[in-house]
Amino acid sequence: SQQGEEDPQALSIQEGENATMNCSYKTSINNLQWYRQNSGRGLVHLILIRSNEREKHSGRLRVTLDTSKKSSSLLITASRAADTASYFCATNSGGYQKVTFGTGTKLQVIP
Amino acid sequence: KAGVTQTPRYLIKTRGQQVTLSCSPISGHRSVSWYQQTPGQGLQFLFEYFSETQRNKGNFPGRFSGRQFSNSRSEMNVSTLELGDSALYLCASRGIPDTQYFGPGTRLTVL
Numbered sequence: 001s002q003q004g005e006e007d008p009q010a011l012s013i014q015e016g017e018n019a020t021m022n023c024s025y026k027t028s029i030n031n032l033q034w035y036r037q038n039s040g041r042g043l044v045h046l047i048l049i050r051s052n053e054r055e056k057h058s059g060r061l062r063v064t065l066d067t068s069k070k071s072s073s074l075l076i077t078a079s080r081a082a083d084t085a086s087y088f089c090a091t092n093s094g095g096y097q098k099v100t101f102g103t104g105t106k107l108q109v110i111p
Numbered sequence: 112k113a114g115v116t117q118t119p120r121y122l123i124k125t126r127g128q129q130v131t132l133s134c135s136p137i138s139g140h141r142s143v144s145w146y147q148q149t150p151g152q153g154l155q156f157l158f159e160y161f162s163e164t165q166r167n168k169g170n171f172p173g174r175f176s177g178r179q180f181s182n183s184r185s186e187m188n189v190s191t192l193e194l195g196d197s198a199l200y201l202c203a204s205r206g207i208p209d210t211q212y213f214g215p216g217t218r219l220t221v222l
Contacts, residue, residue, distance in 0.1 A: 030209070031209055033209075033210065033211075035213075040199060040216075040218070041215055041216065042115075042201060042213035042214050042215045042216050043201065043203075043211075043213040044213070045210050045211065045212065045213075048209065048210055088154065090211075092209050098156065098159070098167045099144065099156065099209075099211060100156060101146070101153065101154040101156075102153075103153050104153060104154075
């Protein structure tokens, strides 16, 4: 079963706009990660945020984490056509840190 | 460092056959996880191996099995293939801190 659910399921924006994706999860976590997947290919790790962190930046990416609401958001600023992909959140929880992926957000950036 | 490699990249089998997929993790990584990705179910965790021992297992039937060798390479086997086993099978090796590095996947089609 999925631990996380991304919202929205699909998002279409113009190049240069910002894109925000949200992830909600059910159980307590050690950390949360965001991944990108280009069509039919492997996932690429974007950013990891630990449960004791509230915000993290990496280039044009900004991730926030609210453990009280069990939610996280990924903001991509000044989007580019190359950002077109599916984005997944993944949570680490459990004794051996089993990783569980969310349902994904499909982002389309129109040039 | 070389990334995670998976072989073969594409595979076509018929119902009832069995298949073995291979994954070579990043050098020095001892944890290998397998995922099944389908349009309907999304990314589903199959199992994780660490130092040749299965550490975690998802909710898949016993037809899905795996193993890990002393050099950390891992294989996944699916016996008695069903049409519903058609999917992208992704392998990931885990580095520090808890970041998973994914291979390009094996696209399995069952006819």
